[in-house]
Amino acid sequence: MDRVAxxxxxFDPMTNGHTDIIERSKVLFAEVHVGxxxxxxxxxxxxxxxRLEMIREIYTDDPAVQVQTFDGLLVDFAEEVGAHAIxxxxxxxxxxxxxxxxxxxxxxxxxxxxxxxxxxxxxxxFVSSSLIKEVLxxxxxxxxxxxxxxxxxxxxxxxxx
Ligand code: PNS
Numbered sequence: 001m002d003r004v005a006x007x008x009x010x011f012d013p014m015t016n017g018h019t020d021i022i023e024r025s026k027v028l029f030a031e032v033h034v035g036x037x038x039x040x041x042x043x044x045x046x047x048x049x050x051r052l053e054m055i056r057e058i059y060t061d062d063p064a065v066q067v068q069t070f071d072g073l074l075v076d077f078a079e080e081v082g083a084h085a086i087x088x089x090x091x092x093x094x095x096x097x098x099x100x101x102x103x104x105x106x107x108x109x110x111x112x113x114x115x116x117x118x119x120x121x122x123x124x125x126f127v128s129s130s131l132i133k134e135v136l137x138x139x140x141x142x143x144x145x146x147x148x149x150x151x152x153x154x155x156x157x158x159x160x161x
Contacts, residue, residue, distance in 0.1 A: 003028065005085040005116070006078045007072070008035040010045040011051050013150045015132055017124035019058065021089040023120055033081045034067045035074065036060075045133055045157060057149045061094040086115045091125045116152050 005025055011018060011034070025032045034055055038048045046054070048069045059065040070077035078086060086106060088099050096117075101140050103115035136142050137159055143150065 002030050002079065002082075003085075004022065004031045004033065004083045005029040005087050006033045006035050006074070006081060006083040006089045007095065008037065008074050009038050010044065011055060012046055012129050013051065013132065013146060013154060014055050015124070015127045015129055015146050015150075016020065016144070017091065017120045017148055018125055020120045021087065021118050022059075022065060025087050027152075028116075029085065030064065031085075032087070033080075034065060035077050036067070036069045038069045038071045046153070050153070054149050054153055058147050064146050073109065075106050075113055078113050079110065083086060084113055087112060088115060088117055089120050090117045091120060091128075101122040157160070 005028070007018075007022060007025060009018065018064075022032055022034070035098060036048055036051050036055065052067060055067045059094075061069060066081070068077075068081070072154050074086065078084075086103075087092075088103070090099060090135075091095060097115065106113060106115060132142050132154070136154055140156070146154065
């Protein structure tokens with residue numbers, strides 16, 4: 001059986017914490033499908049197309065990582081790409097409450113799809129997409145916290161504001 005996983009999220013934008021989880025997932029799975037949620041509740045900084053383009057650029061030379069957007073239920077997206085696992089990163093115990101709820105709901109929806117929690121390198125445990133946007137908005141440096149493909153687009157976005 002080919003081991004296939006989905007790694008879902010808003011990725012607005014993708015951080016080095018996310019890419020660290022993807023690298024670790026590749027040890028366990030033959031294919032990792034990054035699923036970018038198209039319609040998050042909150043207004044995103046980057047459109048779904050922009051997020052798709054920059055994440056595809058990061059993994060352009062990596063056939064093990066596929067990148068798509070999705071709408072609707074995560075378990076439907078997982079089924080579409082033939083995944084039997086959902087990967088979620090846990091940075092701190094506070095992440096766990098919401099993640100546990102989602103994992104149990106997803107299991108209720110599709111009992112055969114397992115959720116796997118993975119822990120990023122400790123140097124990224126404080127990194128989140130929302131903090132990245134906030135620091136940049138107020139003129140702070142985000143160097144080393146996001147991939148270069150994201151950093152250049154974030155700077156362009158901020159200049160255009
Ligand atoms: O990076 P995020 O914003 O924490 O990711 C949340 C995400 C995309 C994993 C979650 O909102 C999701 O799966 N949304 C799709 C809709 C869905 O399936 N909802 C029920 C999940 S219990």
